[in-house]
Amino acid sequence: MEFYSYALLTLSVVLMAMAIVALSLVKPRRDAERVYARLGASPASARVRVPGPVERLFLRSGLADQRVHGYFILVIWSLAALLGMLFAGVPGAVLGIVLGLGLVYGLIEVQGRRRTRQIVSQLPGFVEHVSRGLQAGRTLTIAMWAAAEETRPPLQDVMRRVRREVELGGSLGEALHEAAEIHRLDSLRLVALGVRFNLRYGGSARDLMDQVVWALRRRERAYRQLKALTGETRISAVVLGVLPVGIAAYTVAMNPDYYATLLETPQGPWVLGGAVVWQALGVLFLWRMMRSL
Incomplete structure (x- = not known):
């Protein structure tokens, strides 16, 4: 078990390092733009550059020039993987990495949509x-x-x-x-x-x-x-997304031993992990439907 713990800890550090490198991709381009702007010159072959998908995501959310916020998101991702490993071992760590990645993407996307609404106004x-x-x-x-x-x-x-x-x-x-x-x-x-x-x-x-x-x-x-006109539909989607989580939290608060048997069996963590994944997918689908309204 100690081998898996060290391996997953190393994996988390590697993922954080890769994400830091991704954040740094936009820095050379930005520095070059500042140099050309100060010199008052432009290269003859300059054209409007098309950024890649990752850079578009960070530009849309405004995190390309706010590296501290990007590092904070990376810390959230790593903590999700480590907490999953502590509570459920290897399955929990894998689930934490997946859910952490989804959480990071969701936070960046929410920030991007908020900035988009401000720009439109x-x-x-x-x-x-x-x-x-x-x-x-x-x-x-x-x-x-x-x-x-x-x-x-x-x-x-x-x-x-x-x-x-x-x-x-x-x-x-x-x-x-x-x-x-x-x-x-x-x-x-x-x-x-x-x-x-x-x-x-x-x-x-x-x-x-x-x-x-x-x-x-x-x-x-x-x-x-x-x-x-679509306010009622959006409220219904929020209720459907929050209701399963609320019922599970209420059940644990009223009867803590209800889910204890799942954690004591070998298949229990996988069942709980599957439930969390399906719930996350359901919330994702509802969110995508709300975006189209």
């Missing part, structure tokens, strides 16, 4: 600021940079990354489109489409931005109406 005001800058006689690019400096995070962080991509030689429309793909924002895709259309075919940028603001406002009203 900031976009209409941002585009209105761009429209006012165009009315004052600025170009579309300068008006957008001025509006980006006046807005708040997280939209400010997104626009600063877009500006770095443009300063490195990319196109403004392509950089906005890539930012929309990273954050899964249909509203930002609409802004990017308007910018690309204006840069390619010309026309009144102010009228175009006014139309974009109107479309964003209308989309926001429709989303609020849909959210109000």
